[in-house]
Amino acid sequence: MSQAPATRMDAESTVQVFDGLWCSGQLSAADIARLPGLGIATVINLALPTSSNALSGEAERVTALGMNYVQIPVAWDGPKLRHFEQFVGVMAALGDQPVWLHCAKNMRASAFVYLYRRLVRGEPEEQAAWPMRVIWTPNPIWQHWIDSVCAARGLTSPR
Numbered sequence: 001m002s003q004a005p006a007t008r009m010d011a012e013s014t015v016q017v018f019d020g021l022w023c024s025g026q027l028s029a030a031d032i033a034r035l036p037g038l039g040i041a042t043v044i045n046l047a048l049p050t051s052s053n054a055l056s057g058e059a060e061r062v063t064a065l066g067m068n069y070v071q072i073p074v075a076w077d078g079p080k081l082r083h084f085e086q087f088v089g090v091m092a093a094l095g096d097q098p099v100w101l102h103c104a105k106n107m108r109a110s111a112f113v114y115l116y117r118r119l120v121r122g123e124p125e126e127q128a129a130w131p132m133r134v135i136w137t138p139n140p141i142w143q144h145w146i147d148s149v150c151a152a153r154g155l156t157s158p159r
Contacts, residue, residue, distance in 0.1 A: 013106035041097035
């Protein structure tokens with residue numbers, strides 16, 4: 001169930017997915033400074049370092065505050081199965097540590113959250129689809145990617 005942010009965040013489409021996982025668009029420097037107060041242990045960035053709204057020095061800002069930083073650069077027009085597998089591996093390694101997942105606009109991130117909830121946590125479609133289906137309707141490239149990731153994991157993706 002969603003909760004409102006304890007602190008106002010600048011990042012677009014900020015959502016607490018469940019206890020221990022948040023997702024959003026690009027974080028601001030002020031947002032990063034707020035993360036330790038929310039108990040965040042790791043920031044995962046799915047955007048390319050060359051994204052138009054990328055925050056210069058993001059990794060350094062995050063790690064200077066004692067949090068882990070992981071970048072899995074996913075091209076907007078070319079998501080791959082390996083990107084999701086990397087994400088799942090990172091999440092498994094982190095265990096129950098609180099994670100903030102972001103990209104430029106919370107489109108990539110929310111698609112990854114959907115797949116994680118559906119394929120790893122085994123949540124029902126209606127539950128797993130939130131917040132992705134509220135934030136956006138995946139375009140043909142992303143819908144094909146979602147379908148192919150589901151198929152690789154032995155699940156038919158609903159449309």
